[in-house]
Amino acid sequence: MDPLSGPPRARLLNALDRLSQTHSVLDIGINALLAEAGVAKASLYDHFGSKDALIVAWLDERQQRWFGWFHAHLAAEAPDAEPAHEIEAAFGFLEAWLERADFSGCPFISVQLQVKDPAHPAVQKARAYADRLHEFFRSRLVRLGARGSLATTLLELYLGTIVVRQLDVGTHPALTARRTAATLVRRATRRATRPPA
Amino acid sequence: MDPLSGPPRARLLNALDRLSQTHSVLDIGINALLAEAGVAKASLYDHFGSKDALIVAWLDERQQRWFGWFHAHLAAEAPDAEPAHEIEAAFGFLEAWLERADFSGCPFISVQLQVKDPAHPAVQKARAYADRLHEFFRSRLVRLGARGSLATTLLELYLGTIVVRQLDVGTHPALTARRTAATLVRRATRRATRPPA
Numbered sequence: 001m002d003p004l005s006g007p008p009r010a011r012l013l014n015a016l017d018r019l020s021q022t023h024s025v026l027d028i029g030i031n032a033l034l035a036e037a038g039v040a041k042a043s044l045y046d047h048f049g050s051k052d053a054l055i056v057a058w059l060d061e062r063q064q065r066w067f068g069w070f071h072a073h074l075a076a077e078a079p080d081a082e083p084a085h086e087i088e089a090a091f092g093f094l095e096a097w098l099e100r101a102d103f104s105g106c107p108f109i110s111v112q113l114q115v116k117d118p119a120h121p122a123v124q125k126a127r128a129y130a131d132r133l134h135e136f137f138r139s140r141l142v143r144l145g146a147r148g149s150l151a152t153t154l155l156e157l158y159l160g161t162i163v164v165r166q167l168d169v170g171t172h173p174a175l176t177a178r179r180t181a182a183t184l185v186r187r188a189t190r191r192a193t194r195p196p197a
Numbered sequence: 198m199d200p201l202s203g204p205p206r207a208r209l210l211n212a213l214d215r216l217s218q219t220h221s222v223l224d225i226g227i228n229a230l231l232a233e234a235g236v237a238k239a240s241l242y243d244h245f246g247s248k249d250a251l252i253v254a255w256l257d258e259r260q261q262r263w264f265g266w267f268h269a270h271l272a273a274e275a276p277d278a279e280p281a282h283e284i285e286a287a288f289g290f291l292e293a294w295l296e297r298a299d300f301s302g303c304p305f306i307s308v309q310l311q312v313k314d315p316a317h318p319a320v321q322k323a324r325a326y327a328d329r330l331h332e333f334f335r336s337r338l339v340r341l342g343a344r345g346s347l348a349t350t351l352l353e354l355y356l357g358t359i360v361v362r363q364l365d366v367g368t369h370p371a372l373t374a375r376r377t378a379a380t381l382v383r384r385a386t387r388r389a390t391r392p393p394a
Contacts, residue, residue, distance in 0.1 A: 021313075022313050023313060024223075024310075024311045024312070024313065026221075026224070027223070027224070027311075104313070105310060105313075109310060109360055110310040110311065112360075112363060112364055113221075113302060113306060113307040113310050113311070113360070113363060114221045114224075114307065114310070114311050115221075116218075116219050116220060116221065116301070116302075118365070126364060127364050127365065127366060130361070130364045130366040131366055134366050134367055149368055149369070149373060150373075151367065152361065152366075152367030152368055152369070152370055152373045153354070153373050153374065153377045155357070155361055155366065155367055156353075156354055156357035156358045156360075156361050156367075156370060156373070156374055157350070157353055157354060157357055158357065159357045159360045159361060159364075160352070160353035160354055160355065160356045160357020160358070160360065161353045161357070163306055163309075163310070163353075163356045163357065163360060164327070164349065164352055164353050164356060166309060166310060167309055167323060167324050167327045167356075168315070168324065169324060169327040169328055169331050169349075169352065170331055170348065170349030170352055170353075171346055171349055172346070172349070173349055173353060176346060176347075176349045176350050176353070177350065177353055180350045180381065183381075183384075184377065184380075187380075
């Protein structure tokens with residue numbers, strides 16, 4: 001698709017998405033954005049009202065797209081929908097994502113760490129993304145009879161792996177995380193299913 | 198100490214440190230910085246050459262200070278310098294740090310995620326911080342006879358806990374991380390010391 005074709009709303013979202021590969025979204029100037037989108041300033045304000053509102057719409061779109069990929073991967077790798085298989089597939093998805101040549105970081109973590117105001121709508125979106133991932137882990141652990149608090153650990157491992165990959169430290173960060181997650185889930189499940197002494 | 202006393206170099210570093218509590222350091226304008234420090238623009242250029250160089254000097258100072266606290270905590274909580282105790286104390290330090298009322302995030306993670314250029318000196322500093330923490334874990338694991346690759350997992354857990362705390366998701370993120378780290382280290386050590394079958 002020609003990025004400069006289509007309605008102005010989509011062109012603005014696509015322009016922000018392209019620029020986000022090389023710039024922090026909060027640092028992108030309005031003029032650079034308009035030039036990249038090939039639209040007039042009035043279009044930005046007509047469609048979004050502000051650059052912040054465009055960022056929020058972009059984060060919404062990224063989140064929908066990300067969870068779309070995520071669930072498609074799960075359906076392919078854990079077709080039985082068995083909770084432990086689904087958690088392992090979630091970490092397999094992380095591995096595939098981090099190894100992509102066009103991996104450019106997680107916009108939710110980046111935005112959240114950059115905006116210091118917790119009431120900023122972009123921070124709310126970042127939190128919604130993390131909450132949804134946390135709830136994914138929690139619900140699977142509960143179905144396995146394991147303690148739900150392990151969901152926090154799995155989320156730490158998941159998001160920490162993204163950071164470690166971006167910092168380019170350590171060895172095979174996603175592979176290591178996948179194996180550790182599988183161990184922790186197995187261990188928690190064994191404990192949960194062990195008959196009382 | 199009066200933040201507006203002392204030599205201009207220290208005042209600039211202190212001003213950046215204060216502003217970093219509420220702003221992303223890369224977004225802080227030079228005029229706001231000079232006003233906060235109460236120094237003239239010439240002082241900034243005389244002492245640092247550029248705002249970027251000031252940020253790098255500030256990251257250096259933060260790293261020294263952070264590892265100073267870190268090692269003081271280790272000396273107090275693991276005076277025997279036993280590697281497993283030291284790793285547990287490192288996660289205990291994380292817990293104490295994240296619970297501080299003035300916790301305002303990890304500048305190394307924040308800077309790294311904001312600057313997309315891997316050659317930027319601030320990114321090099323962020324990587325140096327993560328490398329040093331990775332090496333801390335790796336050297337202790339090796340002394341325990343465990344596989345060094347677990348250091349990557351512990352680093353993921355450590356940095357992921359900071360992100361989860363900043364996103365304010367999950368329950369007791371640092372406590373959970375500390376317990377998981379202890380479990381992983383114990384498990385890796387048991388395997389390492391088990392006699393060959």
